[in-house]
Amino acid sequence: MRTHPTPDCSLVFPPHPAWVRAAREIVRTLLLASRRTDLTDTAVALTSEAVTNAVNACGAKDCDIPVALFAEWTDTGQLRVLVHDGAAGMPVCREKVSPEDESGRGLNLIANGADAWGVCAHGPGPGKATWFELGRPRKSPLGCTECDTLRDARRKAVADGDEEQITDATIAVRQHFRSAHILPAATR
Numbered sequence: 506m507r508t509h510p511t512p513d514c515s516l517v518f519p520p521h522p523a524w525v526r527a528a529r530e531i532v533r534t535l536l537l538a539s540r541r542t543d544l545t546d547t548a549v550a551l552t553s554e555a556v557t558n559a560v561n562a563c564g565a566k567d568c569d570i571p572v573a574l575f576a577e578w579t580d581t582g583q584l585r586v587l588v589h590d591g592a593a594g595m596p597v598c599r600e601k602v603s604p605e606d607e608s609g610r611g612l613n614l615i616a617n618g619a620d621a622w623g624v625c626a627h628g629p630g631p632g633k634a635t636w637f638e639l640g641r642p643r644k645s646p647l648g649c650t651e652c653d654t655l656r657d658a659r660r661k662a663v664a665d666g667d668e669e670q671i672t673d674a675t676i677a678v679r680q681h682f683r684s685a686h687i688l689p690a691a692t693r
Contacts, residue, residue, distance in 0.1 A: 513577035520563030520572050520590060528556040528574050532586060535576050544584055544639045547618050552576075552586055554611035555635045559590035566592040570632065583620065583640040593631035596624060617663045617671060655681055 516531050518524040532552045536545045552574070559572045570591025577585050596612055612635075615622050619637035626633040659674035 513575070515576070516574045517571045518574075520560045520568065520570070520592075522557070522560055524572070525553055525556045525560065528588075529553050531574065532576050536584070539578070541584065541640065548584060548586065548639055551615050551618050551637050551639075552588070554614050555586065555588040555637065558596055558611045558635060559588050559592070562592035562594070562596065563590050566594065568592040568631075579638065583638045585636060585638045587634050587636040589632060589634040591630065591632040595626060595633055596635065649685065651681055651685065652678070 620641040622637040662670035662674045
């Protein structure tokens with residue numbers, strides 16, 4: 506059952522950098538109309554990265570197939586944004602980007618900022634879709650307050666953009682989950 510008050514939206518546009526702003530604004534408008542402004546900053550930033558990646562991929566492959574943006578609410582009330590481009594090849598998430606590099610951070614930002622994300626190449630012809638989801642419930646499905654605290658610390662590190670804190674927070678989440686939830690379950 507859908508719980509959001511507004512319809513989903515889409516935008517199809519030429520693979521040109523001038524359209525990145527329009528893509529951001531359609532997602533911002535959807536969130537405002539849905540009264541989910543708590544997701545706006547992250548959703549707009551990640552949309553910008555996904556659309557920029559699509560436009561750049563089309564430019565690099567001399568592809569003039571339009572880019573398509575779909576923003577929708579899942580049945581569980583999460584925002585899902587999908588950006589499809591017609592350029593052949595899959596994007597690569599670069600592990601290390603130096604401060605001098607002018608590009609290469611988009612997928613890392615999506616991976617660190619989204620609750621879930623991915624890239625798929627399903628469908629006819631060349632191209633791929635990058636998607637992400639936001640708005641998962643903050644509470645741990647296990648009811649573990651330590652999981653919630655550690656996840657919130659990681660979200661803050663991502664928001665601050667401190668790579669060392671992001672790494673440390675990610676490791677802390679994984680270590681806690683393993684030691685508190687996986688290992689005890691394995692010994693039962």
